[in-house]
Amino acid sequence: MTQPQTKAKRASITITDVAHAAGVSKSTVSLVLQGSPLIAPETAERVRQSVVALGYVYNRRAADLRRKSSNVVGIVINDLGNPFFAEMLVGMERRLFDAGYISLMAHTDERLDVQKRVLTSMQEYHAAGLILCPAFDTPAGLLERTHHAGIPLVIVVREPAAGSYDFVGANHESGTFEATRHLIGQGHRRIAFLGRIGGGPVYEQRRTGYERAMMENGIAAVPEWIIDIPPTREGGREGIRQVLAMPLRPTAAVCYNDIVAFGTLGELGEHGLVVGRDFAITGFDGVAATAHSNPPLTTIDVRPGEQGAVAADMLLKRLADPAAPPRRHILEPRLVVRQSSGPPSA
Amino acid sequence: MTQPQTKAKRASITITDVAHAAGVSKSTVSLVLQGSPLIAPETAERVRQSVVALGYVYNRRAADLRRKSSNVVGIVINDLGNPFFAEMLVGMERRLFDAGYISLMAHTDERLDVQKRVLTSMQEYHAAGLILCPAFDTPAGLLERTHHAGIPLVIVVREPAAGSYDFVGANHESGTFEATRHLIGQGHRRIAFLGRIGGGPVYEQRRTGYERAMMENGIAAVPEWIIDIPPTREGGREGIRQVLAMPLRPTAAVCYNDIVAFGTLGELGEHGLVVGRDFAITGFDGVAATAHSNPPLTTIDVRPGEQGAVAADMLLKRLADPAAPPRRHILEPRLVVRQSSGPPSA
């Protein structure tokens, strides 16, 4: 409630002003603006001329208030610094805008207090619906509350443990499974995994995929190969440094995501190692930059832009039919092989 | 006007309902919500209890209508696929949110028609102000119109040729000048420039900086060294391929921006060249990823996040004082030397 306010300086031109200018009633103007067929063409034309003559701009807030509708949707993103989320955001925004909606966007930066304030703010603005990528450790109560407030909610990427929500995400386990299997197929046997330990379901699933692939190929999992690092470029550097320091050094690493992988590329290069020849790396996400890194990165493509578009579609469907049962869309990852994952050097 | 509408299903709880429940008038409730000192503490407490008991949520749209105010600001970005803009967006959003504003965000993808629709849409929603990074070839008229509509406007990155607007950007010419001089200082003489030709002021300025540095150091500028490519990773690849095909091959390249530079890193790597040893590259922007590429990229840091924050501050100031003369903030670029720009190989 304690918010800055800004007075609109000039008294704004309303539908009534247009009505006067055109010599009709405000009801007529309203109908013209809505393109109603009830109005005689000449009258409509006259009104339209007055609109441009006066420089009238439609007040959607007033209309929405009366109509109890909204063309605003909220998008809440936890980490825009990661291109994965930026690409997803682009996918969402595009789809929503094309469908006639406009996006209230907020970035939580993984901070729960910010996320909470953002969500109430979006409710106060009567967002028609919400797409949320929850911050870590988002309490189930928060989701429930906004859900029960009656505002359609689509969750992306991080699936809540409890409750049934519309959700779009990817099959993380099969993703890292494929990546690991690919490396094994290339001849690698000592393969590290770089990611956060105990950082929530997405982490667990990706690690599990790695472990399962190792196991199913008869490779004894060495616990030290699983490196606990933050999911950042810096984390990737740090993780690969640990790997390089091992006495019986792994020859490949499966990275939690693409930016971790990018970090390893930088670090390995600085150690004079050619990735793809001296060491193999795989990423996860399929962000655009993977195609142009040095070397281009083998990754698990879960099409961030497409995920965003799918989430937007899901929200649109939900808005059209609020009573429909919750939907769940899980993208199947695709292994994209590039130069970063060559066979081990002799 | 032709937009989807979504009826709010449940009759929403209003200030009047709260008033009934608390046994006071709606005026009293309103005053309590605003934290007015006029209301007796016990009354206020009673009202607050009713608020939570009923699950009342403040209707900011109605309030804004009555009050003719707005806490919404519009942010219009032309290319979110470029991390430069994503980082800038993060800087803006953070600052605005902390100041009590919420951001309507739209992505134009350099499309003028989209940009136009977006801007009117934001006016219809009565955004208190706008931060705009104009798409290429944005007609001056468009800016003027929204400006004259009385809505405070801050332009970022691409300065309009005509009119005086609040603006924040960077000194492009001195940026590429520094980058080029650095390469010359490293011993390079044949230096290419990779960027778009005739793509607007930013391009011209960056190219001019390169040309001036060459000239001032007595190096005859060879026109073929200036390569016309789109400002993308793919463009970087293409450009560097042209460079490598030259008979008397340059030993270094100044890139229009960081993502072009990233493209060259990928391509040069595929040609078996070690950047920093066999070829030198500089970027421009200073996006976060430059610190972790392979090799880490020497770049001209214009602090995208800071630019965003400065733009947000400028808008806040403009909102506080709409009549103040237009401000202009030009960030001075900083050369950040990393491994990608070593001396030429013997």
Place this chain on the structure above:
DNA sequence: TTGAGAAATTGGAACGTTCCAATTCAGATA
């Protein structure tokens, strides 16, 4: 010329707030 029916237009209440002016209520003073 009239009247019926269709077509076009309009008045006014409503949406959920804010805020001004007015009212009520205690307690203090004369």
Place this chain on the structure above:
DNA sequence: TATCTGAATTGGAACGTTCCAATTTCTCAA
């Protein structure tokens, strides 16, 4: 007891739209 004061509370108009019901205007057949 009557009056005054200041504090606390309240009624109702207003913000700019939509939309229902009602009214006006037009057209054409009888």
